[in-house]
Amino acid sequence: MLLIRDTVLGGLLLALSLPSTVVGHSWVEQLTVIAPNGTFVGAPGYPRGNIQRSASGFSDTEMTYLIPPNGRANQSQILPTDKMCKDSQRTAKQTEGSPRLQASAGAAIALRFQENGHVTLPNTQPGKPKNRGTVYVYGTTEPKEDENLLDVHRVWNRDGTGGDRRGVLLSKQNFDDGRCYQINNGDISEHRQAKFPHVADQTMGADLWCQQDIALPSNAPSGKPYTLYWVWDWPTAPGATAELLNGKQEIYTTCMDVDIVDNGDATSTTTHSHVKAGAADYVEGQPLDKASIPSQFAEIVDSRPAASESGKSVLCAATPATALSKPASKTTFLTIYKTIYPSATPTPR
Numbered sequence: 001m002l003l004i005r006d007t008v009l010g011g012l013l014l015a016l017s018l019p020s021t022v023v024g025h026s027w028v029e030q031l032t033v034i035a036p037n038g039t040f041v042g043a044p045g046y047p048r049g050n051i052q053r054s055a056s057g058f059s060d061t062e063m064t065y066l067i068p069p070n071g072r073a074n075q076s077q078i079l080p081t082d083k084m085c086k087d088s089q090r091t092a093k094q095t096e097g098s099p100r101l102q103a104s105a106g107a108a109i110a111l112r113f114q115e116n117g118h119v120t121l122p123n124t125q126p127g128k129p130k131n132r133g134t135v136y137v138y139g140t141t142e143p144k145e146d147e148n149l150l151d152v153h154r155v156w157n158r159d160g161t162g163g164d165r166r167g168v169l170l171s172k173q174n175f176d177d178g179r180c181y182q183i184n185n186g187d188i189s190e191h192r193q194a195k196f197p198h199v200a201d202q203t204m205g206a207d208l209w210c211q212q213d214i215a216l217p218s219n220a221p222s223g224k225p226y227t228l229y230w231v232w233d234w235p236t237a238p239g240a241t242a243e244l245l246n247g248k249q250e251i252y253t254t255c256m257d258v259d260i261v262d263n264g265d266a267t268s269t270t271t272h273s274h275v276k277a278g279a280a281d282y283v284e285g286q287p288l289d290k291a292s293i294p295s296q297f298a299e300i301v302d303s304r305p306a307a308s309e310s311g312k313s314v315l316c317a318a319t320p321a322t323a324l325s326k327p328a329s330k331t332t333f334l335t336i337y338k339t340i341y342p343s344a345t346p347t348p349r
């Protein structure tokens, strides 16, 4: 269980004992459909070639994909031939036990990833952006096995008129969703543990994963996979360290597909299209381990075009989510806190 610790010395201890353990990087661990009330529903889906963390001998390198790769002499250089996807993720192949997400066209879905200290221990790597990097989701019905990063990233746009026009930018937001944390004794983690408590579960443990909530295009054809490229852009600024006077590029990607299923079955809540729901349907104060981020969810809903417009307009979401997500209201927090820790005496800061 989560312990709420009062650590006046937290920051000091952290500064003195910062472990060099922030080596794990991030990838999309799971995809989940979001119901109209903002709750995750149905069975999760997984990226291409997924390897579960519980697999014997698991190492992060089996799921992380870095561009430019380690060892490139010029760490600022991204080559036109650098591939979008890790070699194990270049085709739409799933591994045993890690199926694709099933969702209908237009559905709201959450992509979840672990922050691995990149959010809660921000001083570990100097020169990194305050928003902990920017995460992008691109979508296409026509993926290529040899997709090049530079043909897609910062090229495909919301209108679908960028580059070779095979795909669209579906979402752009901060890596830090404003809530997520790994359990550690840093100030940020301790503050968030108190503010956004949740019941530890088998999937996340006591940590709270980060999420990027997106809407699938309402015109994605049913009966086939729709491809998503998740790109975490995490550069180091020039001059941050003596070794990196010129800074460097650091990009991680995850490639995945979603089976677009017909939503003719109106009784199915697990795959049903939600973007039709209003933000008002979001249930405040719901358990955080299955809750989408309210501000992200509202943005998906707001970006939905008028019903009379063509399907393509859902791709033209109004504004990129560049602002930090708003934390839950105090009322929400107190409600949840009381539910989960009836006997605790919180001292939120």
Ligand SMILES: *[C@@H]1O[C@H](CO)[C@@H](O)[C@H](O)[C@H]1NC(C)=O
Residues within 6 Å of the ligand: 074, 075, 076, 077, 078
């Ligand atoms: C490294 O690559 C960047 C980006 O392509 C370029 O601007 C820079 O001049 C290169 N540095 C060296 C030393 O070649």
Ligand SMILES: *[C@@H]1O[C@H](CO)[C@@H](O)[C@H](O)[C@H]1NC(C)=O
Residues within 6 Å of the ligand: 035, 036, 037, 038, 039, 041, 269, 283, 286, 287
């Ligand atoms: C939201 O709706 C789903 C699907 O109908 C349901 O399973 C879930 O319990 C609801 N969540 C809340 C917080 O009411």
